[in-house]
Amino acid sequence: MTIIVLDPRFPTAIPLEAASLLTGEVSYTEEVPIRVRWAIADAGGHSVSDAEILVTTDVDNDDVQDRIAAGERIFDVGLAEAPSPAAAVPSAAPAATAAPAAASAATSAAPAQDTDEGTARVAADSRDDGPAAAPSAHAASATAPAAAGGELGERFPRVAEAIDVMSAARRTGEWEAGQTHASLLPYLIEEAFEFIDAVNEGGDVRGELSDLLLQVLFQAEVAEDFDIDDVAGAFVDKMRLRKPYLFDGSRDLGEGAELMPLAEQEEAWTAGRGGPRSQPAEFLPALALAEEAIRRARALGMSDSDIPVELMCPTPGLELESGAEARTRFVAREFLMQLDSLGGPAAGEDPADSNESAE
Numbered sequence: 001m002t003i004i005v006l007d008p009r010f011p012t013a014i015p016l017e018a019a020s021l022l023t024g025e026v027s028y029t030e031e032v033p034i035r036v037r038w039a040i041a042d043a044g045g046h047s048v049s050d051a052e053i054l055v056t057t058d059v060d061n062d063d064v065q066d067r068i069a070a071g072e073r074i075f076d077v078g079l080a081e082a083p084s085p086a087a088a089v090p091s092a093a094p095a096a097t098a099a100p101a102a103a104s105a106a107t108s109a110a111p112a113q114d115t116d117e118g119t120a121r122v123a124a125d126s127r128d129d130g131p132a133a134a135p136s137a138h139a140a141s142a143t144a145p146a147a148a149g150g151e152l153g154e155r156f157p158r159v160a161e162a163i164d165v166m167s168a169a170r171r172t173g174e175w176e177a178g179q180t181h182a183s184l185l186p187y188l189i190e191e192a193f194e195f196i197d198a199v200n201e202g203g204d205v206r207g208e209l210s211d212l213l214l215q216v217l218f219q220a221e222v223a224e225d226f227d228i229d230d231v232a233g234a235f236v237d238k239m240r241l242r243k244p245y246l247f248d249g250s251r252d253l254g255e256g257a258e259l260m261p262l263a264e265q266e267e268a269w270t271a272g273r274g275g276p277r278s279q280p281a282e283f284l285p286a287l288a289l290a291e292e293a294i295r296r297a298r299a300l301g302m303s304d305s306d307i308p309v310e311l312m313c314p315t316p317g318l319e320l321e322s323g324a325e326a327r328t329r330f331v332a333r334e335f336l337m338q339l340d341s342l343g344g345p346a347a348g349e350d351p352a353d354s355n356e357s358a359e
Contacts, residue, residue, distance in 0.1 A: 001052050001072040003064060008057040010077070011036045018075035019043075025051040029061045030207035034214050035175075038187065047194070049203050163228055166217040181222055188215045242272030279336060286328040293332045296339055308335055 004018045011033050014022065023044035028037060032055055037047055040055070054072075056064050068074065169176045195208040220228040245251045245260060245268065252258065280292045290311040297307050304312060310331045 001067065001070070002054070003067055003072050003074045004053065004055045005059055005064075005074060005076045006032070006036070006055065006057045007077050011057055012039060013077050015075040015077050021053050021075075022055075024053070026053045026055055027051040029054070029056040029058055029063060030204050030210075031058050031061075032056060034187075034191075034211050049197065049201060162213065162217060166214070166221050170218075170221045176218075179218070179222055181219060184215065184218060184222070188212075188219075191215055238272075242269045244268060244272070279340075286325045286332065289332040290328055293335050293339070296336070300339060300342060311335060 002021055004015065007013060022040050024046065025048045026040060026045040027048055027050055041047065054064065054067060058064065191208065191211040195212055197203060198205045198208040217228060220231050240247050246253065251260065280289055293311055294307055308331050310328060
């Protein structure tokens with residue numbers, strides 16, 4: 001059982017003697033930056049909720065203190081005497097143009113500088129995910145992190161700060177600047193499943209949601225023709241169509257307001273969508289696709305005997321040849337097309353779930 005303590009100012013600096021321990025199962029305290037987890041994953045580490053190896057930047061964390069009290073071995077990066085990155089920023093530099101040095105250290109690869117002997121840096125910027133993409137136009141004018149203002153900054157200061165931090169990361173980090181929508185997809189998928197694990201296992205839901213938020217902010221920052229405000233606007237526009245009662249003043253929206261009946265919600269949602277539910281995502285896993293096809297068939301009143309047996313009882317473990325994934329996907333797609341041919345706005349729509357579906 002081992003604790004690896006990183007410096008929050010230089011989170012990608014790893015104790016050299018502990019580097020070999022990061023090639024197996026690793027757990028993290030919630031404040032460890034996601035890019036550090038990505039870098040360790042690139043080195044062979046596998047993130048789990050509870051492992052013999054615990055990585056942290058907060059020695060006062062309760063889990064860390066418990067493990068220290070239990071006598072676990074500790075590796076410390078040993079950078080307590082190193083100057084903070086902010087010390088390198090000239091004090092006379094204009095606030096609007098000074099590079100956000102603190103954010104550069106906290107959200108991109110650690111700056112190239114001498115560190116204590118016995119320390120190795122995990123190269124978070126060593127990936128080759130495609131040609132470097134120039135930061136988007138809206139990012140170029142962003143100010144340093146923690147400089148958020150306006151109404152958003154007053155109501156939700158940490159949200160505004162998160163937007164600024166992500167913008168600074170994209171501007172100042174070589175790895176971040178080189179990412180594309182496509183290159184970030186594996187991380188989005190992984191974080192989504194980690195969130196599911198946290199919900200199902202009673203884990204750190206807040207921490208996993210923050211990782212998903214990072215993915216949303218990162219994808220918006222990568223975009224060249226829209227930004228996070230446009231993403232939020234698209235959400236509000238959809239809600240305006242699908243839940244008009246939130247905007248037209250017809251209902252009390254204050255604390256203790258009467259709940260909107262499910263039937264009325266369903267009617268408004270369907271009208272706002274403008275048509276029946278679309279086909280499931282193209283790259284949905286085969287078994288999830290089969291489950292969705294079964295759900296839609298049952299919502300139409302079909303009996304299980306009318307649903308293809310390949311969907312009701314997939315047996316990939318008994319296949320004598322490869323291709324079970326592709327075959328299940330093909331059968332599910334064909335069956336979904338049959339369901340669509342039945343027509344009607346209720347096609348594939350489960351009334352109990354209609355308000356939960358994302359489109």
